[in-house]
Amino acid sequence: MSRIGVFICHCGENISRTVDVERVARDVGRLPGVAFSTDYKYMCSDPGQTLLKKTIQEQKLSHVVVAACSPRMHEKTFRKAVEAAGLNPFLCEMANIREHCSWVHENIEEATIKATEIVGMMVERVKKNRVLPTITVPVTKRSLVIGGGIAGIQAALDIADAGHEVVLVEREPSIGGHMAQLSETFPTLDCSQCIMTPKMVDVANHPKIKLYTYSEIELVEGYIGNFQVTIKKKARSVNEDTCTGCGVCMTKCPQKKIPNKFDQNIGMRTAIYIPFPQAVPNTPVIDRENCTKFKTGKCGVCQKVCGPGAVDFEQEDSLIVEPVGAIVVATGFDLYTIDEKPKGSPIKGYGEFGHGKIADVIDGMTFERLASASGPTGGKILRPSDGKEPKQIVFIQCIGSRAREKGISYCSKVCCMYTAKHTMLYHHKVHGGQAYVFFMDARTPGKSYDEFWRRAIEEEDAVYIRGMVSRLYQKGDKIVVMGSDIAVGVQVEIEADMVVLATAIQPQKGADLLAQKLGISYDKYNFYSEAHAKLRPVECATAGIYLAGACQGPKDIPETVSQASAAAAKVMTLFSKDQLEREPIVARVREAGCVGCFACKKVCAYGAVEEKEIRDRQGNLIKVVAYVNPGVCAGCGTCQATCPSKCVELDGYTDEQVIAMIEAL
Amino acid sequence: MHLAQQQHTFEPKIFAFVCTWCTYAGADLAGTSRMQYPSNVRVLKFPCTGRIDPVFILKAFQQGADGVLVSGCHPGDCHYIAGNFHARRRFAVFRKLLEFVGVDLNRLQFSWVSAAEGGKWVEVVTDLTEKVRNMGPMTEFKELAMEEQWSGAINTPELKEAYNAI
């Protein structure tokens, strides 16, 4: 006979405000098998856990039900406490009477009845719980970092400096991400290249970092401590081992007018190219779509001029498998598509602002390239249309951001600051020029941030107009910007030479596809979700996968770097042990009944089901049955629901347990 | 959102079979956001919708459920790669069977609710409760409760012994 102990938590008043906890404790105390029941103010607190442990020992409890918050919150806490009291942790269950009851109902009678039923259901379930042994698995002490922006670079360097191997995968031909494109950075106005390129070189030279650029993640298998990652290395058409990076090929390539994405398409590049002079690695790549050789079969000049013979037109994509124990996702952001509505997206564009139609309406990143000393204009602010210096410039903030009607309701966080920066850079570079900013409000929380924004207005002459722009159109070589100044209550009209739109930060295109490969969750915008908004901000709910940078939500560089180092610290914690304990929620085959149909094997997405031969004492084969490898099984239970002879069972979620719950209601 | 405190003559019993990763978390989010919904639903947590055996649904109806909800991650978002696809196919067939047996399919709802969709959880649960309330109690399966064995529960000593002997 079981001796179950039931503990009902008040959660301060979070539960007891709507659930009559004393009545629940009294009612469930009468259920068969319940030896003890009580209610307590805070079960998760130290005295709460002590009460739990003491009662287990004094009352000789065989099972425990803690009715409190969601098991996603505190199941581990209570199972640990139960274990400390000498019981197997899996003989403890939680009944969720907070998130699923007291917080979502107001009627005390209804909530109390529901809470009693939820607890009763868990009491019946826990009776059927079995002692489960902990399973340990080895940890592969190598890490994968996806994305080579500042987030990925920082995480990779931290992990590698701790002595663990890192595999860094970047989709573009060079690492660097958006930070490599920036001119000078707020709030100190230090040159981005100057602080970024040394880190990029460190990555290239680090003996513990294996760098795959122009590569993507093809497939992720396995689980925490033991992932198998298949990387697709796209054909670069240049052999990375033999290329010396001399750059002769690029000077001779006849295709010279290809818009360079790195320069936001205002600068040009060749068909064999590196995206920018400080690229890491500095091995060029052939853009096959624009290469004469690939289009017509003729040319091949680069191959002829290359001294070491590194150009290889026949090179093909290759697949590489890397075993790793942890994964840091650092795939960063993309900018909002201003002019058009992206296909299949609920997000609407800003066609009315003429981006893409009026050449001198540009986005913030394009302004960064104009202001960058290594950019296509050598750091001069010149109009893309005619190369003239704009004497009046208008910046418009919150393009896409905080515009629910356009499909995005969040704040992009960095635009207020970078627009202030842009007005300063403009003021330094264009003498006698005037900058105007249309803004809703300025959001400048951050060390030295508000001071920076004020400086833009007070010392650098930027004119800030609170209000939105209603319309802009081209008039001769001017752009007429019409808007309202809601602070003064007047309409304003400015004849600008150039307009800069501070467009929203969005996740990378295809962020959802990568998430699906990794098995991590994402929000409705495709930003990756952390396990807990406050207490686990760098971990994914999927064990062994961590987040860094703008892929999780808009962030500036200091925040990105902090999170990257935090993710690296999490990886190092994981690597500090040789063996990892994993939840023993795995499937087990009852060999006696298994008929060897292997329906389970077909549905198992992890390949955890193997074929096992059963032989008699003489060694004669009797039958072949299914065997679940507990190291590989992820514990989904699909096999169990599929097995026609009901011979595979998922520990922790057996038919007996489920049926007991249903029958309790 | 405040629900009017109305008196109903019939309070349906709703069972929800949900996966841990998406819908259970979505229901948690509804809680942390303090959204309000009818208290008729009882949630049973599974690692994955792939674990949900159609027998559980039959068992629930037999046990007096008036409506059943099965909910998991959106297609493509399964925490276990493809468990929800297996579930979807399994339940597509199962619905046909239920229909054949004569169960009004309005009592059985499938939905995808992600961890970020607290609002959708509230909507799905509220809608199903209202729909089933209007349909009235489900009586057809209750008689079957007499015949326990076929549901998979082995609850007599003789059966247990026979089962263990295999």
Ligand SMILES: Cc1cc2nc3c(=O)[nH]c(=O)nc-3n(C[C@H](O)[C@H](O)[C@H](O)COP(=O)(O)OP(=O)(O)OC[C@H]3O[C@@H](n4cnc5c(N)ncnc54)[C@H](O)[C@@H]3O)c2cc1C
């Ligand atoms: C106009 C503008 C100005 C800014 N100015 C400042 C400033 O002055 N100061 C400041 O602090 N912040 C500034 N920011 C913010 C800053 O750019 C970000 O904080 C920073 O770049 C975030 O770094 P990240 O590594 O997370 O992302 P990213 O820089 O976007 O890097 C992500 C990397 O991952 C790669 N990647 C993406 N998907 C994949 C995939 N599937 N597989 C492999 N690789 C992939 C990308 O190619 C990229 O290299 C500015 C932002 C903008 C838009």
Ligand code: SF4
């Ligand atoms: S491919 Fe050849 S020519 Fe081009 S940079 Fe490399 S070594 Fe120089």
Ligand code: SF4
């Ligand atoms: S529970 Fe079954 S189907 Fe799921 S991973 Fe384990 S063996 Fe495979």
